[in-house]
Amino acid sequence: MDLQVKLQVFEGxxxxxxxxxxxxxxxxxxxxxAEITRQYIAYIQEMERQDLNVVSEFLVMAxxxxxxxxxxxxxxxxxxxxxxxxxxxxxxxxxxxxxYKCMSYxxxxxxxxxxxxLFKAPTIPEEVRQYEEPVDLKDLLSDVTLKKLxxxxxxxxxxxxxxxxxIRSRFGKIEREEISLEEKMAYLEQYIQxxxxxxxxxxxxxxxxxxxVIVTFLSVxxxxxxxxxxxxxxxxxxxxxxxxxxxxxxxx
Numbered sequence: 272m273d274l275q276v277k278l279q280v281f282e283g284x285x286x287x288x289x290x291x292x293x294x295x296x297x298x299x300x301x302x303x304x305a306e307i308t309r310q311y312i313a314y315i316q317e318m319e320r321q322d323l324n325v326v327s328e329f330l331v332m333a334x335x336x337x338x339x340x341x342x343x344x345x346x347x348x349x350x351x352x353x354x355x356x357x358x359x360x361x362x363x364x365x366x367x368x369x370x371y372k373c374m375s376y377x378x379x380x381x382x383x384x385x386x387x388x389l390f391k392a393p394t395i396p397e398e399v400r401q402y403e404e405p406v407d408l409k410d411l412l413s414d415v416t417l418k419k420l421x422x423x424x425x426x427x428x429x430x431x432x433x434x435x436x437x438i439r440s441r442f443g444k445i446e447r448e449e450i451s452l453e454e455k456m457a458y459l460e461q462y463i464q465x466x467x468x469x470x471x472x473x474x475x476x477x478x479x480x481x482x483x484v485i486v487t488f489l490s491v492x493x494x495x496x497x498x499x500x501x502x503x504x505x506x507x508x509x510x511x512x513x514x515x516x517x518x519x520x521x522x523x
Contacts, residue, residue, distance in 0.1 A: 284332030285368040287314060292365075299365055302358050304343060308336040335361070450483055455490040463500060463515045471502065471511035 281287045291310050292299055315333050342357040462469075471491070478484045491513065494500045504511045 284329045285365060286372070287311065287329065288332070288361075289365060289369060289372070299369075300362060302362065304336065304340050304358060308333075308340050311336055450486045452486055452489055452493070455483075455486045456493055459487075459490050459494060460499065463494075466515070468512055468514045471513050474513070 281290065288307070288311065291307055292302065295303075295306070295310075297303055297307075312333055315329050339357045339361060474491075475484050475487060478487055491500065491502075495502065498516050500513050501516050502511050502513050
């Protein structure tokens with residue numbers, strides 16, 4: 272059978288093989304490898320007039336077809352009951368390529384359909400857009416009973432209870448204590464006017480919080496810098512006694 276080849280543009284060697292199978296109407300699972308190889312090589316011979324860089328992939332497939340044809344011509348060994356078909360790998364590649372090709376046609380068709388679709392922005396009049404259908408309260412509450420209202424109320428209360436964290440809800444609120452160093456120093460200066468000396472430990476024990484103890488300690492240090500107070504301690508670990516000073520000078 273003479274083959275008259277009319278050159279077409281194929282995406283690759285698999286595209287050409289698929290074209291030859293469809294043209295000859297043969298089963299892809301039972302490829303007549305000899306006839307398809309002959310037609311494929313005939314096409315390659317016509318392509319050799321073109322750029323060899325384009326033909327290179329087709330030449331590789333031609334070598335693959337010749338390899339499959341030669342393996343099919345070899346005598347089968349009697350010991351091997353089930354020998355793998357040399358065409359199996361090629362059939363798998365053709366099926367995969369055919370699937371992707373069909374998908375490309377589907378996407379191309381959807382793209383063509385999408386180009387024919389036009390969208391129009393909504394142009395609703397303002398008075399129509401702002402219109403709200405009146406609510407008939409009698410019709411709305413026609414099937415409402417006390418039992419339904421009680422059920423709705425319990426459901427709402429249950430949702431509120433579910434929102435409460437059983438652990439974090441017991442946490443107290445921590446508030447920052449605003450204690451001014453200037454106010455504490457003014458308080459100590461006023462306190463010193465009525466006390467020539469007093470216990471540093473007793474002064475700290477009279478404070479209400481840790482922050483107030485720290486600010487009191489800092490206030491004493493500031494008053495010592497200005498000479499308004501001075502301290503004395505006879506022995507290590509004894510109580511510190513604070514004495515009132517006079518401006519920048521100490522009392523004798």
